Amino acid sequence: MSESLTPPQDIAAEQSTLGSMLLSSEAMQDVVEIVTGPDFYRPAHETIFRTMLELQGRGEPVDVITVGASLVVSGEVDRVGGVQYLHEISQACPTPSVGSHYAQIVARHATRRRLAAAAHRIRDIAHQPGDEAELVELARKEVDGTSKATTTTVQSFGETIDVMLSQLDDEPDQVPTPWxxxxxxxxxxxxxxxxxxxxxxxxxxxxxxxxxxxxxxxxxxxxxxxxxxxxxxxxxxxxxxxxxxxxxxxxxxxxxxxxxxxxxxxxxxxxxxxxxxxxxxxxxxxxxxxxxxxxxxxxxxxxxxxxxxxxxxxxxxxxxxxxxxxxxxxxxxxxxxxxxxxxxxxxxxxxxxxxxxxxxxxxxxxxxxxxxxxxxxxx
Missing domain, CATH: 3.40.50.300 (P-loop containing nucleotide triphosphate hydrolases)
Structure with a gap:
């Protein structure tokens, strides 16, 4: 790959993802299960995303006004393009219900960027001294780290107990020893x-x-x-x-x-x-x-x-x-x-x-x- 290639990205998808979060708390919940701040290519978008999470964490409403006010207080409003830019991205999303769709696009491009970064690190690993098998293991870890899921599925004991109980009728998943x-x-x-x-x-x-x-x-x-x-x-x-x-x-x-x-x-x-x-x-x-x-x-x-x-x-x-x-x-x-x-x-x-x-x-x-x-x- 040429060093001059633009990293994988989709700015419009990032804008629509953030716009859905500004318009709907339900959309915001869906989005935060798919992407994290570093998944956004444009630094301003990561700042806006982080600000929205901070507001949510304090139990405050998340919309153009509250996000803009918070960015003013933190001194970051100009860095993200001003309050006017928040209005622009809130209008970029056709409907909040498709926010998760755009978030998936953002996540896929972030994975590709991590893969490209891992390739650069693997190139450096190839020039390191040491045992080749150890170097291959380091390279494998770099690649494995590019596809870590952002979503953590949590299930209660009660939600999973039936799965375990149903397995009691099955043959145990173990191999007997000869003794x-x-x-x-x-x-x-x-x-x-x-x-x-x-x-x-x-x-x-x-x-x-x-x-x-x-x-x-x-x-x-x-x-x-x-x-x-x-x-x-x-x-x-x-x-x-x-x-x-x-x-x-x-x-x-x-x-x-x-x-x-x-x-x-x-x-x-x-x-x-x-x-x-x-x-x-x-x-x-x-x-x-x-x-x-x-x-x-x-x-x-x-x-x-x-x-x-x-x-x-x-x-x-x-x-x-x-x-x-x-x-x-x-x-x-x-x-x-x-x-x-x-x-x-x-x-x-x-x-x-x-x-x-x-x-x-x-x-x-x-x-x-x-x-x-x-x-x-x-x-």
Whole structure:
């Protein structure tokens, strides 16, 4: 786009929007749910809009006379074109009932201007030093920020209770785990939930994660970020768990004829499993988000598994203590679960705390590098 292009705007629509507000309090209520002050391209229009909101907030009438008087008091009347201009815009709107229509036009042009401004900032981001994945995430946030809705829909408990009650007859929107005792406690893996599986090293965390991932594949695709093992190692553990073959024999390739027969019988079923494995080590949270979104574009995502949390890389330049970084990663994973409406399963190592107790029973505080992040998970 040429730098000389005039920013997207519609002055006539702005005038009609403000004119409807001067003529009708009902129109004003409709308009303020669609636009905000910065949505107006002409600064004088933003000033008039702000003045009208101030009058409304004080419980005073909003019309040409009151707005003009308020602008005189604030010393801004000449800047907006004088009281005569207020008369002009009050006559610009054919009827107050169409004020919301013109407000929508104003809002659309404001979105386009924000998009153009974001493009300039993204151009600057492209020239910044740093990891490209982090820069892409910054650029994505710039674009996402251009389309934030100005309207906030509020509904009371009573207005929404029937929706919830009607859902009680439906199947719960959660995926059962393979273990009934766990389901009795948590009900299953729910969209938006962060579930942490903690254990000491070499006790089977990854196998548990694979079993949870397999359960989630019944609903859709699963993104499995393996920071500790290669994709082949993950697959071989999945095969051992599925066929109940001794993992050591699989690793040594010491297979019996019956093992091969079982593998051949299950091969076609495995090829249809929508489990996507990323075995890149040293990945950041940005990398994991990008991986999850890539899988979601390929096939609707049902869940994300991170194996394991403490191996996530801390971006260069991040000087926070490790426990603060890990705590923030858990919060970000919870946010990601809610944004994508999927369960996120994060594996975590335990420190030596449980081994120092008589019963060896682990506690939440035993999560390695936990700091205060143990408050974040759903379970």
């Amino acid at each position: 009934m005792a766990v389901n009795d406690i948590i009900g299953g893996l729910r969209p938006g939930g962060l579930y942490v599986v903690g254990a000491r090293p070499a006790v089977g965390k990854s196998v548990i994660a694979l079993q949870l991932a397999k359960a989630l594949t019944a609903k859709g695709a699963v993104a499995f970020s393996s920071l500790e093992m290669s994709e082949a190692d993950v697959q071989i553990r999945a095969v051992a768990a599925d066929l109940r073959i001794d993992l050591a024999r699989l690793m040594k390739r010491d297979l019996l004829a019956s093992d091969w027969a079982a593998i051949r019988a299950r091969r076609a079923a495995w090829q249809d499993v929508p489990l996507f494995i990323d075995d890149n080590s040293g990945v950041t949270l940005t990398d994991i988000k990008r991986f999850a979104r890539s899988v979601n574009r390929r096939q609707p995502l049902a869940g994300l598994v991170v194996d394991y949390l403490q191996l996530m890389a801390q971006p260069a330049g991040d000087k926070r203590p490790r426990h603060e970084f890990v705590a923030d990663m858990s919060r970000q994973l919870k946010i990601l679960a809610m944004e994508m409406k999927i369960p996120v399963i994060a594996l975590s190592q335990l420190n030596r705390g449980s081994t120092q107790r008589a019963d060896n029973m682990p506690q939440i505080s035993d999560l390695r590098e936990s700091g205060r992040w143990s408050r974040t998970p759903t379970w």
